[in-house]
Amino acid sequence: MGFEETTPIQEKTIPYGLQGKDLIAQAQTGTGKTAAFGIPIIQRLETDASDIQALVLTPTRELAVQVAEELNRIGQFKKIRALPIYGGQDIGRQIKSLKKHPNIIVATPGRLMDHMRRRTIRLQSLEAVVLDEADEMLNMGFIEDIENILAETPSERQTLLFSATMPIPIQRLAKKFMRDPQVFSVKAKEMTVPNITQQYMEVQEKKKFDVLCRLFDVQSPKSAIVFGRTKRRVDELGEALNKRGYAAEGIHGDLNQAKRDSVLGKFRRGAIDFLIATDVAARGLDISGVTHVYNFDIPQDAEGYVHRIGRTGRAGKEGLALTFVTPREIDHLHTIEALTKRKMERKPVPSIGDAIEGQQRLAVDGLLEVVQQGNLQGFKVLAEELLGEHDSAILVAAALKMLTKETIKEDAIKLTAEPPLRAKKSNNQRYSKGRPQNKGGKNWGKPGGGKGKGRSNRSSSNKWK
CATH class of the missing domain: 3.40.50.300 (P-loop containing nucleotide triphosphate hydrolases)
Structure with a gap:
C-alpha cells in the first residue's frame, strides 16, 4: 500500500x-x-x-x-x-x-x-x-x-x-x-504535522475576500480547501469566487448525498480547484493532493484547527495552511497556538501588484507548458506570418496579456460579515448541554440528516478530561 x-x-x-x-x-x-x-x-x-x-x-x-x-x-x-x-x-x-x-x-x-x-x-x-x-x-x-x-x-x-x-x-x-x-x-507536540507550513494574516473582515483572491493569484494553489464558519458563508464564498473566475464549489450539511458526491468527485478529478467547506461537511474527508488549506474564518478551537489543516501535508508531502484573523481575534489565535504548541508565522497581506505579478507568472507557466507539450505544427505557418508583420517580443507580450485573467474591481463583491470569535477563559470549551454550537451543518449520519427521536445527547456534564 x-x-x-x-x-x-x-x-x-x-x-x-x-x-x-x-x-x-x-x-x-x-x-x-x-x-x-x-x-x-x-x-x-x-x-x-x-x-x-x-x-x-x-x-x-x-x-x-x-x-x-x-x-x-x-x-x-x-x-x-x-x-x-x-x-x-x-x-x-x-x-x-x-x-x-x-x-x-x-x-x-x-x-x-x-x-x-x-x-x-x-x-x-x-x-x-x-x-x-x-x-x-x-x-x-x-x-x-x-x-x-x-x-x-x-x-x-x-x-x-x-x-x-x-x-x-x-x-x-x-x-x-x-x-x-x-x-x-x-502528545500535544504531535498534534500538528511538521511538514505543514502554518501562517496567519491579520485581515479586516470586509477585506478577507479580496485578500483571498490575491493569495490565489500569488500562490497558484493546485488543489485547495477553504474553510468557512457557516453554511451561508460557504454558499456566498463559492458564488463570489466563481464570479471572479475561480473554479470553486461548496459543501455543507444542507446538501443532499448526490450533490455532495458530485462536488467531491469534481474536486478529486481536478474539475474544480477550490473546495469551500464547513467543519461538519469536511469531517472525515480523505482527499489526497491538497496543497493548501485556507481558514477564511478562524476555527472555533484547537481541535477544529488541527482537523482543518490536517487535510493537507498528507503522506509525507508538504502543505501550507493559512488562517485569516481579524484584529479582534488575535487572542483567540494565541489560544490555539498555545494548545497546539505551534506558533504560526505572521505574513503580510499581498498587494494588488503582487496578485498581478502572480497572474503574469501563471500565464508564462501556461505558455511554457504548451511549448513543452509540442504538437504545434498547425500553428507554425500562422506564427511565421505574424512574425513577418510584428516584433516577436510584442507578440509574446500580447499572448501573455490574453492569458492573464482579467481583474474585477475589488469592491464589486461583498460577503455577509461574520462576528469575530473571542478567546474563551474556561478551557476553550464549545459545549452547552452536550450540543456543539455553531457547527455549520446538520447531523449527517442520520437518515435525512435530522436529529431523530430518542437520539439527542442529554448529558449536561461535558467538560474535557
Missing part, C-alpha cells in the same frame, strides 16, 4: 490490538487511525465466516465510505471485505449487498439501527467493535444510539475507541462497555 513506517498512533496501538485487547487511542484526524485499528482487526479475522465479524461506527457517511475503502485495501490479499452502511443511500441496495456476507460493516449509528430493527444486520457474532471519532459522534447526538448498539453485541468482543478528545460522556461509555482498556495518546 506504500506504507514505509508507522505513524506514532499506529506504532503504539497495532501490537496491542493484535492481542485482541480493548484499547482507547486519543489521536487526531489524519494520523493514520484507520490502519491503526484496521490492520490488527483484519489480521485476526477468519476469512471463511459468513457472519459479520467486525463493526466500525463513524459519525458521517463520508467517513464511513472512506474507512470502508481503506479496510478493503488493507484486507484485499486476505479476502476480507468491508461494506459501508449509511443514511441517504437506498436501504434496499444495502440489504442486497449484505446478502453477500461482508466481513466488516462500517456504519453510521442511525442507519445501523434501522437495519437492526429490520433484522437485516445481526451483531451476535461480532469479534471486534471500533468507535471511530467517538467525540464527534457525541457532538452529533449519537451517544444513546451507540449505547443501544453496544448492548446488542457479544460481551466478549474486542472494543477499540478512537477519539481526538475524551469528554466525560465518552469516558463513561468506555467504563461501561470496555474491559480494562489500555489508553494510548499522541
Whole structure:
C-alpha cells in the first residue's frame, strides 16, 4: 500500500490490538487511525465466516465510505471485505449487498439501527467493535444510539475507541462497555504535522475576500480547501469566487448525498480547484493532493484547527495552511497556538501588484507548458506570418496579456460579515448541554440528516478530561 513506517498512533496501538485487547487511542484526524485499528482487526479475522465479524461506527457517511475503502485495501490479499452502511443511500441496495456476507460493516449509528430493527444486520457474532471519532459522534447526538448498539453485541468482543478528545460522556461509555482498556495518546507536540507550513494574516473582515483572491493569484494553489464558519458563508464564498473566475464549489450539511458526491468527485478529478467547506461537511474527508488549506474564518478551537489543516501535508508531502484573523481575534489565535504548541508565522497581506505579478507568472507557466507539450505544427505557418508583420517580443507580450485573467474591481463583491470569535477563559470549551454550537451543518449520519427521536445527547456534564 506504500506504507514505509508507522505513524506514532499506529506504532503504539497495532501490537496491542493484535492481542485482541480493548484499547482507547486519543489521536487526531489524519494520523493514520484507520490502519491503526484496521490492520490488527483484519489480521485476526477468519476469512471463511459468513457472519459479520467486525463493526466500525463513524459519525458521517463520508467517513464511513472512506474507512470502508481503506479496510478493503488493507484486507484485499486476505479476502476480507468491508461494506459501508449509511443514511441517504437506498436501504434496499444495502440489504442486497449484505446478502453477500461482508466481513466488516462500517456504519453510521442511525442507519445501523434501522437495519437492526429490520433484522437485516445481526451483531451476535461480532469479534471486534471500533468507535471511530467517538467525540464527534457525541457532538452529533449519537451517544444513546451507540449505547443501544453496544448492548446488542457479544460481551466478549474486542472494543477499540478512537477519539481526538475524551469528554466525560465518552469516558463513561468506555467504563461501561470496555474491559480494562489500555489508553494510548499522541502528545500535544504531535498534534500538528511538521511538514505543514502554518501562517496567519491579520485581515479586516470586509477585506478577507479580496485578500483571498490575491493569495490565489500569488500562490497558484493546485488543489485547495477553504474553510468557512457557516453554511451561508460557504454558499456566498463559492458564488463570489466563481464570479471572479475561480473554479470553486461548496459543501455543507444542507446538501443532499448526490450533490455532495458530485462536488467531491469534481474536486478529486481536478474539475474544480477550490473546495469551500464547513467543519461538519469536511469531517472525515480523505482527499489526497491538497496543497493548501485556507481558514477564511478562524476555527472555533484547537481541535477544529488541527482537523482543518490536517487535510493537507498528507503522506509525507508538504502543505501550507493559512488562517485569516481579524484584529479582534488575535487572542483567540494565541489560544490555539498555545494548545497546539505551534506558533504560526505572521505574513503580510499581498498587494494588488503582487496578485498581478502572480497572474503574469501563471500565464508564462501556461505558455511554457504548451511549448513543452509540442504538437504545434498547425500553428507554425500562422506564427511565421505574424512574425513577418510584428516584433516577436510584442507578440509574446500580447499572448501573455490574453492569458492573464482579467481583474474585477475589488469592491464589486461583498460577503455577509461574520462576528469575530473571542478567546474563551474556561478551557476553550464549545459545549452547552452536550450540543456543539455553531457547527455549520446538520447531523449527517442520520437518515435525512435530522436529529431523530430518542437520539439527542442529554448529558449536561461535558467538560474535557
